[in-house]
């Protein structure tokens with residue numbers, strides 16, 4: 001099956017937050033009380049009850065205010081750090097559309113995926129199980145659009161065949177974020193500024209320590225373990241144990 | 257005159273086996289997180305969540321036990337002399353069938369190195385284990401580095417443990433008796449710990 005993806009054109013986003021609300025509605029997530037921090041951004045970050053969030057970038061430029069908006073969510077990485085570290089096979093997985101969904105029954109509450117994700121996306125609910133955007137895998141499998149994309153009135157959020165979305169954006173002369181990073185992100189952005197302005201890493205990658213842990217130390221360790229067993233066995237049958245000289249154990253004199 | 261001499265008191269034997277049992281529990285409960293292949297090991301504990309709890313508390317026992325075990329041997333383990341250097345240069349004679357034994361103190365140079373490695377590894381695994389106890393408690397960078405270190409020392413420890421168990425059992429017949437019953441045979445002491453034997457035999 002061909003990979004599906006989101007294309008998020010931040011230049012079209014008006015921060016109406018229909019996407020936030022639609023996601024809450026579809027996924028039956030309760031509203032959360034927040035406090036006024038002097039910004040229209042609300043809530044300020046992804047939470048266990050908020051799978052996508054409009055992040056506000058508010059820059060004062062003299063008397064003017066520069067306002068940028070970006071829809072933050074799981075990036076549905078092809079090379080996904082969360083899937084790499086998850087100890088429970090099938091708790092986090094790629095759907096046949098190449099999107100990263102999860103099965104809460106299989107989640108063992110270890111919270112490893114928090115450390116594996118380069119974008120700090122996974123959150124935990126009151127039951128300590130993983131939550132994040134699952135690309136509405138339930139809707140997509142039934143031929144529906146993800147709820148957020150369906151709700152977006154300005155077409156800032158679109159969803160569809162990944163290659164086609166890329167081709168269309170390129171034909172319109174737009175520069176894309178995430179086309180080739182991490183095996184190609186499942187969320188492509190059209191940005192109005194440098195990625196850093198949007199709190200996105202310029203070159204997203206699996207954290208180096210996570211890479212060494214899972215792709216270097218683990219295979220070397222398995223090799224080392226069986227190597228050591230092999231060497232010990234080989235030593236036993238070739239050179240052999242250090243046998244004792246029983247003569248030394250004869251009682252010298254008298255005894256009991 | 258008896259055939260055996262005292263090597264380890266009751267307290268130090270209990271301590272050693274406490275450390276060994278907690279280590280075994282740590283390995284069995286840790287492997288399920290280490291690789292998908294071993295996920296089934298969690299069944300031994302009644303499920304992954306329970307396995308993780310066992311791992312955490314066995315870790316505390318192991319950490320404290322390892323430090324005490326080290327302190328109880330620190331006097332013998334941390335001092336290296338010319339004979340120890342010779343022993344290391346010849347790898348303890350383990351690479352030849354008829355190597356002449358270099359007289360050693362209560363522990364040979366290899367055991368001393370293992371004893372020092374074990375306490376360092378236990379401290380590193382304990383410290384990193386406390387960081388990843390709640391993987392969202394500290395900064396992402398610290399947590400990620402702790403996972404890496406915990407894993408590096410886990411793998412080093414497994415290799416060290418295979419060598420330790422091999423040499424303490426079938427590799428050197430008679431050694432295990434000391435840790436099980438507290439006494440070793442005279443022949444064992446003479447062969448493996450010549451200088452210690454001289455000292456003990458005199459008293």
Ligand code: HEM
Pocket residue numbers: 110111279282283286287289290291308311312314315316318319378381382383384385386388389390403406407409410413414
């Ligand atoms: C010394 C005290 C130790 C503490 C406090 C400790 C604690 C932990 C914790 C909290 C985790 C993460 C589990 C979770 O919360 O989901 C973990 C993982 C793990 N621990 Fe330990 N641990 C200790 C020692 C050891 C030892 C001695 C071994 C084995 C030699 C070991 C092997 C592992 C393994 C294999 C993992 C899975 C991580 C990976 O995939 O590399 N731990 N430990």
Ligand code: HEM
Pocket residue numbers: 263272275276277279280325329333362363366367368370371372374417420421424425431432433434435
């Ligand atoms: C089934 C597993 C084990 C067996 C059969 C075993 C056996 C032994 C024996 C027989 C000795 C006494 C050696 C002598 O008399 O010179 C010993 C010493 C020692 N053991 Fe173990 N042991 C095991 C597991 C462990 C574990 C898990 C640790 C720590 C992580 C450990 C740490 C030590 C230390 C530090 C000593 C002191 C001597 C030295 O530094 O080598 N052992 N062990």
Ligand code: SF4
Pocket residue numbers: 082085086087088091092102106107108109110111112113114129130
């Ligand atoms: S918390 Fe759940 S989803 Fe995340 S890594 Fe652990 S088992 Fe996998």
Ligand code: SF4
Pocket residue numbers: 073074075076077080081082083100116117118119120121122132
């Ligand atoms: S953004 Fe994070 S949670 Fe989403 S697929 Fe990538 S690594 Fe996983």
Ligand code: SF4
Pocket residue numbers: 022023024026027051052073132133134135136146147148149
């Ligand atoms: S795709 Fe579905 S789960 Fe993901 S943010 Fe949109 S509505 Fe929420």
